[in-house]
Amino acid sequence: xxxxxxxxxxxxxxxxxxxxxxxxxxxxxxxxxxxxxxxxxxxxxxxxxxxxxxxxxxxxxxxxxxxxxxxxxxxxxxxxxxxxxxxxxxxxxxxxxxxxxxxxxxxxxxxxxxxxxxxxxxxxxxxxxxxxxxxxxxxxxxxxxxxxxxxxxxxxxxxxxxxxxxxxxxxxxxxxxxxxxxxxxxxxxxxxxxxxxxxxxxxxxxxxxxxxxxxxxxxxxxxxxxxxxxxxxxxxxxxxxxxxxxxxxxxxxxxxxxxxxxxxxxxxx
Numbered sequence: 001x002x003x004x005x006x007x008x009x010x011x012x013x014x015x016x017x018x019x020x021x022x023x024x025x026x027x028x029x030x031x032x033x034x035x036x037x038x039x040x041x042x043x044x045x046x047x048x049x050x051x052x053x054x055x056x057x058x059x060x061x062x063x064x065x066x067x068x069x070x071x072x073x074x075x076x077x078x079x080x081x082x083x084x085x086x087x088x089x090x091x092x093x094x095x096x097x098x099x100x101x102x103x104x105x106x107x108x109x110x111x112x113x114x115x116x117x118x119x120x121x122x123x124x125x126x127x128x129x130x131x132x133x134x135x136x137x138x139x140x141x142x143x144x145x146x147x148x149x150x151x152x153x154x155x156x157x158x159x160x161x162x163x164x165x166x167x168x169x170x171x172x173x174x175x176x177x178x179x180x181x182x183x184x185x186x187x188x189x190x191x192x193x194x195x196x197x198x199x200x201x202x203x204x205x206x207x208x209x210x211x212x213x214x215x216x217x218x219x220x221x222x223x224x225x226x227x228x229x230x231x232x233x234x235x236x237x238x239x240x241x242x243x244x245x246x247x248x249x250x251x252x253x254x255x256x257x258x259x260x261x262x263x264x265x266x267x268x269x
Contacts, residue, residue, distance in 0.1 A: 003087055003088030004088050004089055004090070004091055005085070005090045005122065006091050007090075007091060007092055007128060008125055009125040009129065012047070013045075013047045013125055013128075017093055018093045018094040021093050022132075024052070025052075025056070025132050025133060027056075028048065028053055028057075029056040029136050031060075035063045036062045036267050036269055038267040038268060039173075039175075039176060039233075039234040040175070040176035040177070040230040040239070041175065041176070041266065042058075042202065042223075042265065042266040043058045043059070043130060043133075043177060043180075044180065044181045044263035045180070045181060045223075046181055046250070046261060048129070049253060050250045050254075050263070051181065051261075053248060054245075054246045054248055055263075057265060058245050058246065058267065059133040061267065062175070064138045064175065065138070065172060065173070065174055066141045066142065067100050067103060067141065067142050067144075067172075067174035068134060068141060068143045068144075068174050068176075068177055069143065069144045069146065069167075069174050069175070069177065070143055070144070070146065070179060071177065071179065071225075071226035071229055072126040072145070072147050072223065072226060073126055073149075073179070073180065073222045073226060074124060074147045075124060075125070075126060076124055077149070078123065079120025080120060081155075082114045082146065082149070082151065082159060083115060083117035083118075083121065083146065084104055084107060084115065084144065084146050085117070085118045085120075086099065086101060086104035086108060086144070087099060087104070090131065092135075094135065098142050099142065099144060100142035100143060100174075103142075103174065106166045106169075107144060107146075110162040110163075110166050111158060111159060113155060113158055113162075114159070120147040120149075121147055126179045126223065127145050127147070127179055131143070148225045148229065149225075150225075151229075156228040157207070157232050159229050160229045160230070160232020160233040161236050163176065163233040164235075164237050167233065167237060168236070173237070176230045176233050178226035178231075179226055180224065180227050181221070181222050181262065181263060182220075182262030182263060183260070183262040184220040184222070184261050184262075185260070186259070186260065187257065188258075188260045191262045192247075192262070194217055194218075194262075195247065195262040197217055198221055199244055199264055201213055202231065202242060202264075203243075203266070204242070205231065205234070205239060205240075205241075205242050206231075207235070210227060210231065211224060230268070234268035239268045242267065242268050244265070244266050245265040245266060245267060246264075247262070247265070250263075
């Protein structure tokens with residue numbers, strides 16, 4: 001297995017040079033002393049021009065530890081359904097971001113549903129775009145990348161509870177990050193209605209309800225599996241409340257309300 005991963009979407013979803021990337025990330029974030037201590041968060045992953053306003057506000061609003069586990073959907077379909085890259089580093093415009101190999105190894109050992117698989121991450125954008133925001137508030141950090149594919153609700157529960165058991169062992173627990181956009185290419189009013197139903201379930205700390213309503217209402221929330229896993233894990237860690245930090249659609253940026261993508265940022269506390 002390659003011990004390093006090259007960026008897949010630098011210069012496309014976000015600026016490809018360290019200086020410009022730093023400038024843009026600062027545009028979408030703010031410094032504040034009043035931060036939530038979250039167990040898990042949900043953040044979008046589109047091109048920064050559309051979704052960074054929501055993602056930046058979430059990362060600005062919660063404490064960022066020096067270790068993070070990022071769960072992303074597998075858009076490419078390559079690799080296993082719960083794919084962990086457990087060794088090496090990800091190359092970014094400013095340098096390398098190391099994988100937390102100890103934490104990754106503990107996750108792999110905790111549940112047989114997790115598998116060692118770097119291939120699922122090679123072309124996936126939805127995790128990579130989160131790293132510049134983490135660096136904005138924690139210059140040196142480690143992370144565990146986990147790409148999730150077609151998993152059942154039962155699988156999501158098993159994985160979430162396994163993550164909860166591992167994280168509960170740590171005096172200084174990592175932040176659990178679910179990377180997800182919301183409705184895709186719906187009229188703005190319909191996207192907001194559908195997304196509101198999914199957000200309501202997340203605010204209720206109801207992973208079963210989230211998983212169910214996304215399917216029954218045909219909500220094209222690409223990261224419903226990561227969000228469901230992080231919800232189960234957050235509950236296992238004792239989460240008792242949830243807040244919606246920000247919601248928007250691409251129409252708020254483009255002005256086109258005919259076909260929008262929705263972006264939601266939440267924290268589980």
